[in-house]
Amino acid sequence: MASLRYESQVRQPLVVGEKTYHQVTEDIVRPIEAKPSKLWKIGFTVSVMFLLFGVYSVYREVVYGIGEWNLNKTIGWGWDITNFVWWVGIGHAGTLISAILLLFRQGWRTGVNRAAEAMTIFAVMCAGQFPIFHMGRVWMAFFVLPYPNSRGPLWVNFSSPLLWDVFAISTYFTVSLLFWYSGLLPDLATVRDRAKEKWRKRMYGVLAFGWSGSTKHWQRHEALSLVLAGLSTPLVLSVHTIVSFDFATSVIPGWHTTIFPPYFVAGAIFSGFAMVQTLLIITRKVLDLEDYITMEHIEVMNKVIVLTGSIVGIAYITELFISWYGQNPYEAAAFRNRWDLSTPYGWAYWLMMSCNVIAPQFFWFRKLRRNLLFTFFMSIIVNVGMWFERFVIIVTSIYRDYVPSSWSTYYAPTVWEVGFYMGTFGLFFTCFFLFSKFFPVIAIAEIKHILKKNGESFKENMDEEEKDTVEHFAHEHAHAH
Amino acid sequence: MAIKKFVVGSFDDEKVLFPAVKKVRKAGYKIHDVYTPFPIHGLDAVMGLRDTSLHTAGFIYGITGTTTALTFMSWVFNKDWPLNIGGKPHFPLPAFIPITFELTVLFSAVGMVLTFCYICQLAPFVKKHHFHARATDDLFIMVLECTSKTNEEEAKNFLAAAGAKEINVQVAEADWWLGRYDKEDELYAKGTTEVAHS
Numbered sequence: 001m002a003s004l005r006y007e008s009q010v011r012q013p014l015v016v017g018e019k020t021y022h023q024v025t026e027d028i029v030r031p032i033e034a035k036p037s038k039l040w041k042i043g044f045t046v047s048v049m050f051l052l053f054g055v056y057s058v059y060r061e062v063v064y065g066i067g068e069w070n071l072n073k074t075i076g077w078g079w080d081i082t083n084f085v086w087w088v089g090i091g092h093a094g095t096l097i098s099a100i101l102l103l104f105r106q107g108w109r110t111g112v113n114r115a116a117e118a119m120t121i122f123a124v125m126c127a128g129q130f131p132i133f134h135m136g137r138v139w140m141a142f143f144v145l146p147y148p149n150s151r152g153p154l155w156v157n158f159s160s161p162l163l164w165d166v167f168a169i170s171t172y173f174t175v176s177l178l179f180w181y182s183g184l185l186p187d188l189a190t191v192r193d194r195a196k197e198k199w200r201k202r203m204y205g206v207l208a209f210g211w212s213g214s215t216k217h218w219q220r221h222e223a224l225s226l227v228l229a230g231l232s233t234p235l236v237l238s239v240h241t242i243v244s245f246d247f248a249t250s251v252i253p254g255w256h257t258t259i260f261p262p263y264f265v266a267g268a269i270f271s272g273f274a275m276v277q278t279l280l281i282i283t284r285k286v287l288d289l290e291d292y293i294t295m296e297h298i299e300v301m302n303k304v305i306v307l308t309g310s311i312v313g314i315a316y317i318t319e320l321f322i323s324w325y326g327q328n329p330y331e332a333a334a335f336r337n338r339w340d341l342s343t344p345y346g347w348a349y350w351l352m353m354s355c356n357v358i359a360p361q362f363f364w365f366r367k368l369r370r371n372l373l374f375t376f377f378m379s380i381i382v383n384v385g386m387w388f389e390r391f392v393i394i395v396t397s398i399y400r401d402y403v404p405s406s407w408s409t410y411y412a413p414t415v416w417e418v419g420f421y422m423g424t425f426g427l428f429f430t431c432f433f434l435f436s437k438f439f440p441v442i443a444i445a446e447i448k449h450i451l452k453k454n455g456e457s458f459k460e461n462m463d464e465e466e467k468d469t470v471e472h473f474a475h476e477h478a479h480a481h
Numbered sequence: 482m483a484i485k486k487f488v489v490g491s492f493d494d495e496k497v498l499f500p501a502v503k504k505v506r507k508a509g510y511k512i513h514d515v516y517t518p519f520p521i522h523g524l525d526a527v528m529g530l531r532d533t534s535l536h537t538a539g540f541i542y543g544i545t546g547t548t549t550a551l552t553f554m555s556w557v558f559n560k561d562w563p564l565n566i567g568g569k570p571h572f573p574l575p576a577f578i579p580i581t582f583e584l585t586v587l588f589s590a591v592g593m594v595l596t597f598c599y600i601c602q603l604a605p606f607v608k609k610h611h612f613h614a615r616a617t618d619d620l621f622i623m624v625l626e627c628t629s630k631t632n633e634e635e636a637k638n639f640l641a642a643a644g645a646k647e648i649n650v651q652v653a654e655a656d657w658w659l660g661r662y663d664k665e666d667e668l669y670a671k672g673t674t675e676v677a678h679s
Contacts, residue, residue: 021518021619146557155557157566159576167583175590182594185603190518190617198663205662209598210607213616216530217601218520223535224597231539231586242579445519448619 012296013456014107019291021448028442029191031287033200036437039286047429054423057416058133066136069417072409074401079417080130082390086271087127087424088169088243089264089386092236093272094120095176098183099232102225107454108300111292114187114443115283115436116276117180122431123275124173126424131165133420161245168242175235179228182221185211187440240268247393254334254397257322263315270308270356271386273301277379279432281372283441292442295370302369305382309360312389316357337396344410345396348388355385483655486627487513488636489612490645491620495521498621501643502527505625510636513626513655516616535600539593546588550581608660610653626655 015024036044061068071078094116101109132141144166146156156163189211192204211217244264247255277298284293323335338349359381362368369375400407435441492498498515502524505512512528525532558564558571598604616622623645625636637648660666 025518025618146553152562155562155564157564158554158558158580159566159569159573161579164579164583167580171583171587175586178590178594182597186519186617192662193611193614193617202661202663205608206605209603209605210609210657211603211617212514212609212611213516213518213622214601215515215517215521215524215528216533217603218517219525219530220533220535220597220601222520223533224593227536227539227593228590231543231590234582235586238579238582245579448519 012294014111014294014296014454015447015451016291016294016456019451019455021451024447024451025190025194025444027289027291028187028440028444028447029194031436032191032438032440033194037286040433040437044430044433047426047433050422050426051430052423052426053419054421054426057419057423058129060416061133061420062138066134068414070411070414072411073406074398074409075395075411077134077394077398078411079391079413079421080134082387082394083421083424084127084130084134085243085264085390085394086387087123087130087428089240089268089271089390090275090383091120091123091127091172091176091272092240092265092268093276094118094123095172095232095236096269096272097276098179099229099236102229103233107450108297110446110450111294111297111442112276112280112301113446114180114183114439115280115441117176117183118432118435118439118441119272119275119279120176121173121180122428122435123272124169124176125431126428128169128173129420129424129427161242161249164242165246168239172235172239175228175232179225179232182224182228183443183446184439185209186213186221186445187443189213190444191440237265240265252334252397253328253330254338254393257319259315259318259322263312263319266308266311266315267356267386267389270305270312270360271383273305273308274379274382274386277301277305277375278383281376281379283436287436287441289442292447298372298375299366299369302363302375302378305378306360306363309356309382313357316353333400334397337400338392343396345392345399348392349396352385352388352392355381356389359385484652485513485655486633487612487651487653488625488627488631488633488640489649489651490623490625490637490640490643491613491615491647492623492644493620493646494644495621497644498623499524499527501623501640501645504643505623505639508639510631510639511626511628513624516612516622516624518615518617518619518621521621535593535597538596539589542592542596543585543589545592546585547581549588550584551577554580602657606659606661607657608662608666609657610651610655610666612651612653613647 019027069078069080071080094113097109097116098113098120101113132138135141144156144163146158147153185208188204188208192201192208195201195204241261241264244260248257248260250256280293281298284290320335320339323331326332337343337345340346341350359378362374362378395411399409399411490501492501495517498521502512502515506527506529515524515528517524554577555572558573563571602609612624613620613622623640625631625640627633627636627650633650637650640648654666
């Protein structure tokens with residue numbers, strides 16, 4: 001007989017094992033209170049070395065100018081803007097998990113949202129570097145801000161998509177940071193109240209803002225989270241839409257298409273989830289959090305990857321079709337420079353196609369979705385593919401311009417261009433290592449909140465009312481009014 | 482600075498906490514607050530707290546952002562320095578939408594978080610008296626404020642009957658102050674004479 005509580009048979013517990021509230025705290029705070037492991041130290045050192053190499057590469061660019069990069073006559077945007085779009089895209093999965101899935105009441109987001117949001121913030125930090133240093137005279141970067149100046153005042157052009165980007169990225173970074181940190185407050189207080197060492201008590205005392213757990217504060221905190229989620233949802237869609245406007249509002253064949261906003265947003269979520277997989281598969285293993293980031297979580301994210309990967313695939317094919325169907329010779333030429341393997345960058349296009357469209361189709365198989373090694377491998381493949389997507393869009397659209405005499409220059413990056421990119425990896429992983437050492441990588445309070453509903457040891461417990469069978473309940477209450 | 486006396490009871494199950502809050506309120510005790518490690522839906526209603534107006538504040542901040550962006554951009558393009566950019570209109574509303582939207586979100590989010598921190602008295606270096614260290618771990622801490630009419634013993638017994646596990650009486654500063662969590666509170670050591678009732 002069916003009981004009153006309906007639950008889908010395929011729904012797996014979100015927290016595995018016998019857990020109490022205290023055990024949850026213990027499990028998640030343990031890595032913070034323990035000494036850093038050898039693996040952590042090695043990883044952190046390597047990241048910092050990458051970061052330092054990046055700093056040196058950027059130093060070269062600032063001192064000697066953009067000539068340190070191999071940008072040339074037709075290719076004004078090369079690796080730098082490719083990397084910018086790539087990093088911004090990666091950030092999108094964090095906001096999708098923390099905001100959009102909150103609005104859709106997806107319980108599984110709880111295990112992964114904190115780390116994914118942290119990833120968003122670090123990725124946007126990396127992304128921001130590229131347009132800023134691409135300016136060349138980086139000390140004049142503040143010219144993009146509309147402030148009353150002594151040149152008229154001469155204002156910025158509010159109709160320019162590049163300026164929209166300034167506003168979109170800075171707003172995105174600020175709002176993500178606020179959302180992330182306001183969610184962290186209660187968990188930092190948990191760490192503070194358990195701390196034995198004085199320095200730890202003091203440090204987390206400052207970080208936790210004096211959070212006490214008052215019912216009124218929780219009520220406001222919930223309202224705040226909900227509204228911030230509501231604001232972040234259109235925000236995250238707008239950010240990559242505006243990034244795509246950088247291309248779509250131009251008149252370059254290959255960029256000037258209306259399909260760009262949805263195509264870019266889907267691609268962003270696609271690459272973002274791949275990066276979340278890369279990070280979390282390692283994190284759950286190293287920090288011993290397999291009970292909280294379960295196979296169920298990994299599988300659900302793989303489903304998102306196959307969905308968004310296929311959306312991106314449809315976008316690619318639509319673009320190709322329109323370049324033929326539209327009968328615009330310039331558009332057709334731009335796309336021929338992509339799909340024709342005999343052109344200089346044809347390889348990049350087909351690499352992108354196989355990584356982004358063909359490879360994720362393996363995730364239709366449940367066995368492969370639940371295979372950690374395969375998922376990890378695929379997450380790298382997808383990120384490589386998505387990098388090449390941006391590279392293909394940017395470089396193949398501009399390397400052959402309207403003047404055939406400038407066609408011969410093949411664009412390959414210099415070591416400093418690559419070094420800058422490596423440096424942002426250093427920045428990203430340095431931040432992530434620090435985060436995983438000093439902050440709770442899983443939202444403790446949120447896990448406790450769902451523990452008695454979705455925890456393995458509590459799923460069987462039902463209230464008296466819930467145990468009631470549908471037939472009996474209907475019989476008792478059918479004519480109550 | 483209000484230094485007061487509190488009867489503190491800890492509960493280890495939210496199912497016991499709910500009826501206990503109801504009973505305590507019915508008996509006429511003044512609940513100072515209930516501290517919980519995670520949000521418990523419905524507890525605010527049981528405690529008789531009114532709904533928060535933070536959403537309204539967020540809305541007001543949001544429309545402030547909308548107006549700021551629209552007025553500022555129109556003023557710049559039409560009044561202060563009407564540049565001719567390729568003969569394009571001076572009031573291109575569609576082109577203003579992205580920045581207007583971003584500023585709406587920015588004002589709303591920043592405003593709401595600042596308001597939240599202000600009304601909850603949250604800030605770095607702020608210190609509060611915490612009635613139980615496990616209130617952020619696994620216990621639900623109910624704190625009753627002693628007024629001149631409260632009989633402590635009676636209140637303690639009442640809490641015990643309602644299901645509280647650990648019960649004690651604390652004299653504490655009810656507000657926040659600047660302090661450090663690695664140092665003992667000296668604040669209320671000087672002011673115990675001001676305790677409402679002993």
